[in-house]
Amino acid sequence: MLLARIERDPDQLDRLGRFVLWAGFGIALILLLVGSVTMAEGIWPVPVLLAASLVGLALFAREGSNLWITIALFVLILDYEAGLQLTEVVYGLYFAAFLGLWYGKRFYIGGNRFITDPVDLAVAAYLMIALASVTWAVFFGAKPKVIAGEMLVLLMMAFYFPVKEACARNPERALKALVLVVAWLGVFVFLRNALTYRSALASAEQLYEITKGRVALNEVLQLVPALGALVFFLFSDQRRDKLVALALFLVFFIGTIITQSRGYWAAFGVGAIVLFLLIENRHRLRLIVLGATGVLSVLVLGFLFFPGIIDLIVAGLVGRLLSLSTSFTDDISMVNRMYETAAVWNNIKVNPILGYGIGTEFDYFSLIEDKTARYAFVHNAYAGVWYKYGIIGITAVLVLLVRGIVLGTRLFRSAGASPLVRSVGLIVAICLIAEMLVANTSNPFLIADGTLIIAVLAAAAAGCTEYIRRTDPIPATTPETDG
Structure with a gap:
């Protein structure tokens, strides 16, 4: 029923997307409010997030505003704190909702030419090969947590x-x-x-x-x-x-x-x-x-x-x-990176066409840690x-x-x-x-x-x-x- 209505009226999907965004922010505000009441300490980001969310709600009426707001809110995940933070959860939900709705609307309704330049093709190929590589990354022993982080x-x-x-x-x-x-x-x-x-x-x-x-x-x-x-x-x-x-x-x-x-x-x-x-x-x-x-x-x-x-x-x-x-x-850190690159290159020579997939790790002897271990970051x-x-x-x-x-x-x-x-x-x-x-x-x-x-x-x-x-x-x- 819903799909039929969207086919008759493409703007229905846009209205549905806005409703989902508003509802998502409403739920996020409630969670933040409850958290600010129940947590005894460490809640200083809550008032900031509440104010930012209220301002955001006034701007989310247009898709263009959503784009720039989403990028601007990237600051919420720049703290590098240990563990999963509330701000990261809130940003992750909105970030995923925005991209999901944006791409979903374009692919479902159609009429948009994504590939008009070689750089478009390069980005599309990079995204597709990286997403597809999950299938063989598991075969090469990639850990779900590392895959999620790189994803x-x-x-x-x-x-x-x-x-x-x-x-x-x-x-x-x-x-x-x-x-x-x-x-x-x-x-x-x-x-x-x-x-x-x-x-x-x-x-x-x-x-x-x-x-x-x-x-x-x-x-x-x-x-x-x-x-x-x-x-x-x-x-x-x-x-x-x-x-x-x-x-x-x-x-x-x-x-x-x-x-x-x-x-x-x-x-x-x-x-x-x-x-x-x-x-x-x-x-x-x-x-x-x-x-x-x-x-x-x-x-x-x-x-x-x-x-x-x-x-x-x-x-x-x-x-x-x-x-x-x-x-x-x-510099030991730079020499260590050369050792790291050499170890990665040895693996590339074994499998240069397909690669090992997103989140895969490799072994090499770290001069800094003075041991051989597995690492995912190159x-x-x-x-x-x-x-x-x-x-x-x-x-x-x-x-x-x-x-x-x-x-x-x-x-x-x-x-x-x-x-x-x-x-x-x-x-x-x-x-x-x-x-x-x-x-x-x-x-x-x-x-x-x-x-x-x-x-x-x-x-x-x-x-x-x-x-x-x-x-x-x-x-x-x-x-x-x-x-």
Whole structure:
């Protein structure tokens, strides 16, 4: 009966979806309220979640709002606390409901062409081979808990098609929402990391705890916003926009610094160099000045917030930066990752076509733990994807990254695109190049925030490209964005 009504009136499915979302949030609110009354302590997130849920209910009347709200609420699972948290359950339910309804509506009603570009095919192939690999992953001994964890990360890639569709329909509106959401995620991570870093320094008892102090959490959510703010500062016309972009750049630049992650430092440097090469001379001087301003700001803020230990902090940062050239021979963590990659490669050579499936583990001798054990996480993204998803998986990932860079560069040089679209195109290109570098030592396809960022960056480029093709089939090109 219900299916017949939906066939007669396709909007019935949309109304049903909204009802399910409203009902789900109503149940979540009741659970939160009951929890806040019954739990004696540890309930500080409850009022925040209640307020956020009430605000969300007012915005969930439209599917587009649901998309950006869902991505913005990703902050609920960024705490890395042990065990399953209430916030993770709430977000997981909403996240699954949104994606299920979005894809269900498109597949049931039809009329939507999902595959219009090679990057679409790459994402679809990656998702399908990863989901299908569950069948042979069990055969290779994958544990259900590990499969479930990697499946949650995998589903972040499913945001690609909703974001692409939004950008293809109205790129200006979608990109503004996407920029705000990514900035929000970056600010949240910065504040959390900065407070954690300050607390760690305040409680330090040994000098090495100061010089080596770091907060290596969600680095990609500092790297991408930092490069994005850099681009917007260079190409914004209004002084207000430049000041906002400058402030955000300094925030995210400092956030990237305090992670003390050499891989992300190198990725930022590569992204900045590529940006320097792509822009005109009149913007290059501005970029150099901004870089010097960023370094000076780090020192000034260091003297303000850590007046007694800033020399130790700077010494630690400089020492870690200088160790980049010798990290692959002297740093035990980097040498250990090389051993890890070698062990994974030996497994790949045995089964290069099909792969071993999602959640599968491998054995290798860890120099850090000084023992041979089984591990599921592979730090080298390319080896990790090939090991788990075979030749189809690694090909899909390479096409996704390379094609995303190509589309972003074309948007940047397109005269048929608005300044916002061209700027975002440049951001996509330099950020994906940076991600391709850092993927050698930190696997974004096994980390939720890394997968999410790659998905939305590629989706923005593909969606805007589709919009331009539809409205201007033969766009002209220009070497520079306006500004």
